[in-house]
Amino acid sequence: MSHTAHIPSHRKPRQRASKSALRAGVAGGVLSTIAVAGAAGPAQAEPVTQTIEMPTITSGFSTAVAASAQATQQVALDLETQADEDAAAEKAAKTAKKAHAEAVRKAEAKKKAEAAAKAKAEAEAKERAERASRTSERTMLSASSGSSDSGSSASASAPSSSNVSGSAASIVAFAKAQVGDAYVPGGTGPNSWDCSGLVQAAYRTAGIDLPRVSQSQSTFGTQVSLDNLQPGDILYWGSAGSAYHVAIYVGGGEFVGAQNSNTGTVQRSLDYDRPTGAVRVL
Incomplete structure (x- = not known):
C-alpha cells in the first residue's frame, strides 16, 4: 500500500442526531487514520494531508430544542x-x-x-x-x-260578733290581695314578704298588733283544732312557741302564706302542706 494512499473519509450523510453520536463518528475516523498510519511504521510516516470535515449542528435543531x-x-x-x-x-x-x-x-x-x-x-x-x-x-x-x-269605738264593751267577722274579712281580704308577691326573708311589704311579716301586716288592717316572728305568733291567742278553723285563724308549722312557718286560714279549706323564694306568696289547700296547729286571735 502506498504511503500516500488516500484515506477514505468516514463522513456520512447528515442526519438529525445527538451531539454524542456525531462526536463518536468523528472520533472513530480519527482513530482509524492513526491506526493506518501506525501500521506503515514510524520511520516512513508522512503527514496526513486529507482534511476531515467536522459535522455541524444545524440551526433547525437548536430552534427545536429551544421551542421544546x-x-x-x-x-x-x-x-x-x-x-x-x-x-x-x-x-x-x-x-x-x-x-x-x-x-x-x-x-x-x-x-x-x-x-x-x-x-x-x-x-x-x-x-x-x-x-x-x-x-x-x-x-x-x-x-x-x-x-x-x-x-268599734262607738260600742260599749267587747266587740260584737259582727265586728269580729268584719275584722276577719279584712284580714282575709288583705292576705288574698298579696298573692303573687315575692318572698324575701325579713320582708314586711308592700310587695315582698316573709311568712310572719305577711301575717303581721294582715292583722294590722284589723287594728291588731302581732309579734313579728312566727315563734311568738304561734302562741298569740287561743289554740284551736284544725277541724274547727275559722277565717282569719293563724296556722303554724312546727311546735307552738317554736314554729318555723305561719300563714292565714282564708276559709274553704285553704290558706294564704308567703311560702318561699321559689313560690312567693300563694293561696293553697291545706292538703298542699298540712299545718301542725292553729291559734285564734279574734
Whole structure:
C-alpha cells in the first residue's frame, strides 16, 4: 500500500442526531487514520494531508430544542397558574361558608334577643297591672278598716260578733290581695314578704298588733283544732312557741302564706302542706 494512499473519509450523510453520536463518528475516523498510519511504521510516516470535515449542528435543531424548552416552561407556568386558581377558589368557598354560618348565628341570636325582650316587656306590664290592682284593693281595705275601727269605738264593751267577722274579712281580704308577691326573708311589704311579716301586716288592717316572728305568733291567742278553723285563724308549722312557718286560714279549706323564694306568696289547700296547729286571735 502506498504511503500516500488516500484515506477514505468516514463522513456520512447528515442526519438529525445527538451531539454524542456525531462526536463518536468523528472520533472513530480519527482513530482509524492513526491506526493506518501506525501500521506503515514510524520511520516512513508522512503527514496526513486529507482534511476531515467536522459535522455541524444545524440551526433547525437548536430552534427545536429551544421551542421544546419553551413549551415545557409554558406548561409548568400553566400548571402553577391553575393550582393558584384552584387554591383561591377553595379559599373563597370556605370564606363564603363561614360568612353564611356567622350570618345565620347572628340572625338566630337577634331573634332570641327580641323574643326575650318581648317576654320581659309583657311580664313587666303584667306585674305593673297586678301591683296596681293590689294597691287599689289595699286602699279599699284601709278605708274599710277605718270604718270598722270607728264602729268599734262607738260600742260599749267587747266587740260584737259582727265586728269580729268584719275584722276577719279584712284580714282575709288583705292576705288574698298579696298573692303573687315575692318572698324575701325579713320582708314586711308592700310587695315582698316573709311568712310572719305577711301575717303581721294582715292583722294590722284589723287594728291588731302581732309579734313579728312566727315563734311568738304561734302562741298569740287561743289554740284551736284544725277541724274547727275559722277565717282569719293563724296556722303554724312546727311546735307552738317554736314554729318555723305561719300563714292565714282564708276559709274553704285553704290558706294564704308567703311560702318561699321559689313560690312567693300563694293561696293553697291545706292538703298542699298540712299545718301542725292553729291559734285564734279574734
